[in-house]
Amino acid sequence: GGPAPRRPIRPLPDTLVSQIAAGEVVERPASVVKELLENALDAGASRIELRIEEGGMRRISVSDDGGGIPAGELALALTRHATSKIGSLEELERVGTLGFRGEALASIASVARVRITSRTADAPHASVRDSAASEAVPAAGTTGTTVEVFDLYSATPARRKFLKTPGTEAAHCIEALRRVALAHPGVAFSAWVDGRRVEDFGAGAWQERALGGLGEDYARAHRAIDTGPPTLGVSGLLGLPTVSRARADRQFFYVNGRFVRDRVLMHAVRQAYADVLHGDRHAAYVLFLRIDPALVDVNVHPAKIEVRFRDSQAVHRAVFHAVRDALRASAAEHPSLAPG
Ligand code: ADP
Ligand code: MG
Numbered sequence: 001g002g003p004a005p006r007r008p009i010r011p012l013p014d015t016l017v018s019q020i021a022a023g024e025v026v027e028r029p030a031s032v033v034k035e036l037l038e039n040a041l042d043a044g045a046s047r048i049e050l051r052i053e054e055g056g057m058r059r060i061s062v063s064d065d066g067g068g069i070p071a072g073e074l075a076l077a078l079t080r081h082a083t084s085k086i087g088s089l090e091e092l093e094r095v096g097t098l099g100f101r102g103e104a105l106a107s108i109a110s111v112a113r114v115r116i117t118s119r120t121a122d123a124p125h126a127s128v129r130d131s132a133a134s135e136a137v138p139a140a141g142t143t144g145t146t147v148e149v150f151d152l153y154s155a156t157p158a159r160r161k162f163l164k165t166p167g168t169e170a171a172h173c174i175e176a177l178r179r180v181a182l183a184h185p186g187v188a189f190s191a192w193v194d195g196r197r198v199e200d201f202g203a204g205a206w207q208e209r210a211l212g213g214l215g216e217d218y219a220r221a222h223r224a225i226d227t228g229p230p231t232l233g234v235s236g237l238l239g240l241p242t243v244s245r246a247r248a249d250r251q252f253f254y255v256n257g258r259f260v261r262d263r264v265l266m267h268a269v270r271q272a273y274a275d276v277l278h279g280d281r282h283a284a285y286v287l288f289l290r291i292d293p294a295l296v297d298v299n300v301h302p303a304k305i306e307v308r309f310r311d312s313q314a315v316h317r318a319v320f321h322a323v324r325d326a327l328r329a330s331a332a333e334h335p336s337l338a339p340g
Contacts, residue, residue, distance in 0.1 A: 018080055018110035019156065024301075025107040028163060029056025029152060030172035032108055036147050037180045038098035039105075040064035041187065042085065043145060046203065050191040052173050055166030057152050060173070065144040068120035074129035074136045077116060080106035094293055098258060105147070111159065112152040118145040174199060178213060179259040182252050182286055185209035210237040210286040213252050217243045218284060225326045231292045232314065234322035239284030240330055241276040250284035255296060257288070260307050265289065268316045272323035276331065289319065 012020075026032055033050060040048045043066025053059040069077055076082045083102030086092050092100060108114055109131040119126035119141050126141030153160035163169055170193045177199060181189045185206040191199040201209060207224060214222060214237060221243045226235040239250065253265050265287075273283045297308040309315045 014080075015110055018106055021080070021103060022107035022111045023159070025104055026111055026152075028172060029060060029169045030176040032056065032060050032112075032149055032152065033062070033173045033176045034180065035099070035104035035108065036060070036062035036149075037177060039147070040066055040145070041180070041184060042097045042099055043067045045144065045187060047188045048190075050173070050177055050189070050199075052170050052191070052193045054194070055163070055169030056149075056173050057160070057163065057166065057169065058150070060149040060152070061146060063144065063146040065142070068123070068143055068145055069116065069118040070120055071118075071123065071127035071136050074116055074118065074127060078105050078109050078114060078129070078131055082106075095298070096293075108149055111156050112154070113150040115148045115150070116145065117141050117148075119143050170194075179252060182209055182213045183254045183257045183259065183288070207237065210252075213237075213286045214239050214250055214284045223326050223330045225322055227322045227325075228290075228318055230290065232295075232318050233290045234287060234319055235290070236285060236287035238287075238323060238326055238330075241273065241283070241327070243284070244277055244281035245284055246281065248282040251282070252286040254288045255298075255307050256290060256293060258298060258307075259305065261305055262307055264309065264312045264316050265319055268319035269323055272320050272327065275324075276327055285323075287319070287323075289315070291315070 025035065029052070033052075033056065037048060037050070040062055043064060045064035045066035047065050049063045051059070051061040073084075079102075081102050083100060085097045085100045085102070086095055105114065105116075114131040115128060117126055117128040117139050121143045126139045127136040128139035129136040153163070174191055174193070177189060177191050181187070181201050185208070186203050188203045189199065189201040190197065201212065211218065211222065218237075218239045221240040222237045223240060224235075224237055226233070228234055251266070251269075253260055253262065253269075255262070255265075269283065269285060269287065277283055291309075295310040300306045300308050
């Protein structure tokens with residue numbers, strides 16, 4: 001018995017550090033999809049294509065027509081804590097890009113093979129860099145970037161065991177695309193699963209894109225809202241309570257364009273619907289909170305799905321009133337549609 005003999009403190013090998021970090025960032029194929037889509041948006045893409053094979057376990061590919069990566073920086077793109085997006089604490093505090101940690105691609109490359117093909121507008125040709133190769137080589141390609149991720153978790157079978165069937169993982173990947181697409185209506189998105197096109201969002205108006213998120217049931221049963229000052233406002237589409245869902249699977253909330261699952265926000269909406277939605281039914285909504293970036297901390301979690309508000313009561317109030325007032329106005333206009 002007794003404790004094991006103490007071992008000396010030693011720095012962890014770099015690959016192990018990345019694999020540990022990858023546990024937080026790369027939980028499943030859909031997390032890879034989210035990171036790659038966010039990178040494409042940060043690069044200013046106007047068209048993004050996602051391809052998934054075998055639930056993303058065999059291959060995930062995201063192509064964009066954004067600004068590209070110079071050939072000389074391809075190795076850095078795969079290096080941990082290397083980013084083109086911030087360079088100081090001041091820049092972190094007013095970060096406007098979706099990424100800023102500079103660890104997603106490095107984390108992914110620690111649990112998969114990654115190949116980046118990219119070309120900037122002024123480059124004579126594209127270059128391709130494979131995480132398994134030692135240098136970038138010339139390739140064919142137009143301006144923009146394609147990131148391919150092969151054989152996810154093949155080197156970490158313990159993690160692979162936690163994955164569900166390819167069909168389920170693919171569904172999560174498409175859900176990740178939908179979440180990103182709803183907040184970026186000016187960008188065209190399409191997705192293929194095992195060669196079959198499953199999603200095709202043309203660039204257009206936000207209402208149209210948001211309605212796609214609510215689903216056809218809500219084509220006539222929704223209300224658009226847009227209230228509050230630029231520093232704390234709420235806009236979006238509310239599904240009217242005449243249509244409700246058994247599952248809470250059509251609830252999309254964004255803070256300054258970033259998809260979040262936040263208790264304060266979800267509670268505020270649930271409370272606003274409480275009068276008009278019965279028992280175990282769920283509302284559908286696509287809501288965008290805009291808030292002074294200084295009043296919200298997005299640097300809480302590596303996957304950045306959580307946020308922290310400086311004044312969460314004020315945020316709760318703003319969301320609650322915006323939603324409740326809109327639902328009341330709608331019920332007053334269409335009394336015959338009121339439930340119960
Ligand atoms: P972060 O997004 O936090 O900077 P990543 O590991 O996701 O970290 O990406 C590292 C860097 O690689 C980015 O800062 C960016 O310069 C570059 N990069 C990644 N994906 C793309 C892309 N699709 N287009 C252009 N540059 C990209
Ligand atoms: Mg990123």
